[in-house]
Amino acid sequence: MRVVIAEDAALLREGLTRLLQDRGHSVCAAVTDGDALLTAVAEHQPDVAVVDIRMPPTHTDEGLRAALAMRKAYPGTGVLMFSQYIETSYSAQLLEGGAAGVGYLLKDRVANVAEFAAALERVAGGGTALDPEVVSQLFRASRQRGGLATLTPRERQVLALMAEGRSNSAIATELVVSGGAVEKHVASIFTKLGLPPDESDNRRVLAVLHYLGSPA
Amino acid sequence: MADDFRRVAGIIVRAPLTRRTVRELLYCGFGGIAGVAGFWITIVMLAFGLTISVSVLGTVIGLLLLTLALRLSRRLGALHRRLASWLLRYRVDAPPKFVPGTGILGRLDKRLRDRAAWRAVSYSLVKLPVAAVQLYTAATACIGLVDITYPVDWLIFRHHPGGPVRPMVAVNPVPFGGNFMIYSWPGTFLVAVVGAACLLAATWLARAINAGDRRLVRALLGPSSMAERVSELERTRTLAVEDSAAALRRVERDLHDGAQMRLAALAMNLGMAREKLDDDDDATVRELIDAAQRNAMNALADLRDLARGIHPPALDNGLPSALATLAASSAIPASVTADIGTRPAPAIETIAYFCAAELIANATKHSYANQITINIHTERSGVLRLEVTDDGIGGADAAHGSGLTGLTQRVSTVDGRMTVSSPPGGPTTVTVELPLKA
Numbered sequence: 275m276r277v278v279i280a281e282d283a284a285l286l287r288e289g290l291t292r293l294l295q296d297r298g299h300s301v302c303a304a305v306t307d308g309d310a311l312l313t314a315v316a317e318h319q320p321d322v323a324v325v326d327i328r329m330p331p332t333h334t335d336e337g338l339r340a341a342l343a344m345r346k347a348y349p350g351t352g353v354l355m356f357s358q359y360i361e362t363s364y365s366a367q368l369l370e371g372g373a374a375g376v377g378y379l380l381k382d383r384v385a386n387v388a389e390f391a392a393a394l395e396r397v398a399g400g401g402t403a404l405d406p407e408v409v410s411q412l413f414r415a416s417r418q419r420g421g422l423a424t425l426t427p428r429e430r431q432v433l434a435l436m437a438e439g440r441s442n443s444a445i446a447t448e449l450v451v452s453g454g455a456v457e458k459h460v461a462s463i464f465t466k467l468g469l470p471p472d473e474s475d476n477r478r479v480l481a482v483l484h485y486l487g488s489p490a
Numbered sequence: 491m492a493d494d495f496r497r498v499a500g501i502i503v504r505a506p507l508t509r510r511t512v513r514e515l516l517y518c519g520f521g522g523i524a525g526v527a528g529f530w531i532t533i534v535m536l537a538f539g540l541t542i543s544v545s546v547l548g549t550v551i552g553l554l555l556l557t558l559a560l561r562l563s564r565r566l567g568a569l570h571r572r573l574a575s576w577l578l579r580y581r582v583d584a585p586p587k588f589v590p591g592t593g594i595l596g597r598l599d600k601r602l603r604d605r606a607a608w609r610a611v612s613y614s615l616v617k618l619p620v621a622a623v624q625l626y627t628a629a630t631a632c633i634g635l636v637d638i639t640y641p642v643d644w645l646i647f648r649h650h651p652g653g654p655v656r657p658m659v660a661v662n663p664v665p666f667g668g669n670f671m672i673y674s675w676p677g678t679f680l681v682a683v684v685g686a687a688c689l690l691a692a693t694w695l696a697r698a699i700n701a702g703d704r705r706l707v708r709a710l711l712g713p714s715s716m717a718e719r720v721s722e723l724e725r726t727r728t729l730a731v732e733d734s735a736a737a738l739r740r741v742e743r744d745l746h747d748g749a750q751m752r753l754a755a756l757a758m759n760l761g762m763a764r765e766k767l768d769d770d771d772d773a774t775v776r777e778l779i780d781a782a783q784r785n786a787m788n789a790l791a792d793l794r795d796l797a798r799g800i801h802p803p804a805l806d807n808g809l810p811s812a813l814a815t816l817a818a819s820s821a822i823p824a825s826v827t828a829d830i831g832t833r834p835a836p837a838i839e840t841i842a843y844f845c846a847a848e849l850i851a852n853a854t855k856h857s858y859a860n861q862i863t864i865n866i867h868t869e870r871s872g873v874l875r876l877e878v879t880d881d882g883i884g885g886a887d888a889a890h891g892s893g894l895t896g897l898t899q900r901v902s903t904v905d906g907r908m909t910v911s912s913p914p915g916g917p918t919t920v921t922v923e924l925p926l927k928a
Binding site for chain 2: 283285286289290292293296328332333334335358359360361362363366381382384385386387388390411412414
């Protein structure tokens, strides 16, 4: 996997580089601001970029803005936002154009190296990796829109994990149930959300988008 | 002693030749004319206004005339201040601007109670004797200037050798004794000496009377001392409020770039170390690393909450963004509508944000509500209005809830207002109004 890192804190930038290289990925460039990120992505065409949200010069959301510009210009490149904070408006902007190839994690999550690397690989492969915090915020925000009210607590749990970008087998491991049980829950979710049988992947994305409140 | 005397005498005699004297004399002229004119205009309008307004029929016209006189006095005051600043280099701040009332009666009432205007009126009235002396001083200076040129006039314009002797009339600056006639060239030197004396006298007279006028201008046309103090206090308070907002933002940034970043790096390094351990390595080491990592993560979570309490980072992108995150983390479903025109000052945004946070927390704790709505918008009058409504049980009391009382205090640091409407049975609406600038 070819990765570009944009992070202004040297300690984290070098740590991330080392972490990814240790796992056999290639870090094409490690830059410190949004403009450099766009240049590096144009030059190296990576599979995925890890982007800090707060970077110079204004230290507010230039990472997010660079990531949005990058998604427009290179839709095939995954973006994993990486921040000390989860902001609802950031999640909403990031997910506006669909949840494929998008991730948004708290910096804390890097502590679990294996999970972090798995999340990054998912995003690089066009999947989704959302921090549980993002999911719970968006869930609260979408709570009033109904539709989801009919889901059982267990189904809601499954849907939340789907929104984080997990596969059925990963969900089964997480919830300590059989794969068949997860499939049953997923089918029930599709029915309750009124998603007709189709190619299952498509329905999965639609369910998650519905859950996240995106107009899909 | 003799040296001192000579020095003082030198100053006195040379004074008429300085620029300052020219300015002071010009001030006597212009200021005197403006003073006399202002006096008559003011007194006529006041007299008419007062007499007419006493009669039943003329009340309206009389009051109109009075308010017109008051407005004009403010203008005259401004003219006098400008003259003093231009010619005397004596600057006096303008009194606070007039704040019009609302409605016809409100406007009238405010006008008639405009203290600064009444003080300007009193200046116009007191100025008359001062203006008289100033005009006399200016006239004396003019006479002095004319008189001092007599010997030259005599030779150039009046008498050529062999011509007839035409006597010259010399103007007497003193208001008694009458003017006198000059019949010979040497006599004109006497007039020139009188002219020089006039200039000298006018110089020092101008300084004396203008010194008095300065005091009047300061006392009657400047801001009253209390108003001055209040505006000074408002200015320093704004600075203090903005300073503390900036300081808090700096603290948050330092935390973000310092402790939080280091802890995240620490957690990452511990994670990498944990990865390197094989399953057959010492279990205690693994447990210790796990514990260290948990501690680092907890510290990170604590710091994140702390930093949010100091300065929520989303505020950098404006209130709507910050409030959206706030609403999304509320335990009771909360929706936000926002319409922000001009962006408020950072200190105001911070106050509005923390008000919203506190009100949501209050509603969560006490209201048993199912839904909270947050509305924030700017109004054309320069007010930021925050409304937090819940459909709970009501009965909130601003006087007896420590949370609401604290908010009232916080809001009042920038002259904001908070009103609570919470009938028993609900719904509760708390409205916070803040100026756009601290």
